[in-house]
Amino acid sequence: MLVLGAGLAGTLLALELAEGGAQVELAGGPMVSGASGCSYGGVPWWAGADDAFGRLLAAAPARWSALQDRYGDLGLSSSQLWLHWSAADDPAAVAAARSALATLPQRPAQHAFSAAELWRAEPLLAGTDLAGAVQLPYLQVDPARLQQGVEQALARLGVERSAAVDAAALPQRLEQVDAAVVCAGAFSGSMLQQLGLTPPGQLRFSWAGVLQLERPELSSPIIAMPLLGARRQRELTAGGPPLVLDPGLAPGPAGGLLVGQTSWFDQGLEHPPEPQAEEQRLMAVARQLLPHVAVAAMGRISLHQRAVAYSTDQLPLLGPLQDCSAIHMFTGFSGAFAQVPVLAPLLAGAMLRGEWSELSDLGVLCR
């Protein structure tokens, strides 16, 4: 089996296929070259609907723990998510978002903070223009530790590692394998087009920008994201602004902080947004969220720009393609760090047994 793309999806799927007895080649990487490598790595296990798929997502924390028990450190740590809002936000929209949280089917414990309580609980954010926040239980996966742990596990299981497959060589490579799984994130659609195949209609991508502040002393265990997150809303609408900005903060890979994120919906795969303006935009977010941290105290500042796949109905795209059943998809996630660990074993099992009813019942087979 050939797995194309070694981000979160490709690596966890390759592990499951190898555990199931398949001979596996995993092409691509390192993880830092894709979206997974500069992700906040938060596990929104409580974000699903009141259905079988939502209940499967709620098992993501247990699944990550089981993976760590089996393979050693994969970067998992317990965290908290703060969904914050500011005085400038529309009070009716804030109230609606808070009542949606209060009725989440998985009933995660929640705690509302005032601005003063937030500043006391996380002094790094002291003085930030926040009107309040709701705290939810969260897990975080550090992408740098995940990469290290998962590569060791893949090597122990005998998974062959190879470089990214060149588009021109792809048709010939596919002739040499029983099945291939496209786990190439934002590049999945163009990969299928190069093979003369039609990508699923729901598959899209946006360009994300995030700043990494590489000063370990700036560490914080929390992940802060806007309650009225613009990206998810924009992904659900056919039109809308080309750029949305979500002022978020998360622990950075191997220390420091990540600050972001911009999402661009009008750029081609070959054309990331202009980096200088992007860095300035994100520096404004850093100054807004960390008003007492001088720029000189932020350490080395690097801009990461990554194309990220999503699907227009917020459900992942996985399983065999309708016009070529030897090629499978595993991409288009919304909350990948909750979805991938619970879906990878089901996809691997279905591929190895040729039995798709479980995934079909979840409503996530390639639509």
Ligand SMILES: Cc1cc2nc3c(=O)[nH]c(=O)nc-3n(C[C@H](O)[C@H](O)[C@H](O)COP(=O)(O)OP(=O)(O)OC[C@H]3O[C@@H](n4cnc5c(N)ncnc54)[C@H](O)[C@@H]3O)c2cc1C
């Ligand atoms: C700033 C930011 C914050 C985020 N925060 C969260 C969060 O808190 N929680 C969450 O769940 N999600 C989050 N996400 C989204 C999440 O990171 C992605 O959905 C997820 O990482 C996608 O994983 P993937 O393996 O599908 O894709 P990727 O990680 O993009 O991996 C695809 C890989 O395929 C490779 N590739 C491309 N072409 C080829 C080829 N021809 N051959 C071989 N390989 C190829 C690419 O180089 C890449 O390495 C965030 C994203 C960003 C950008």
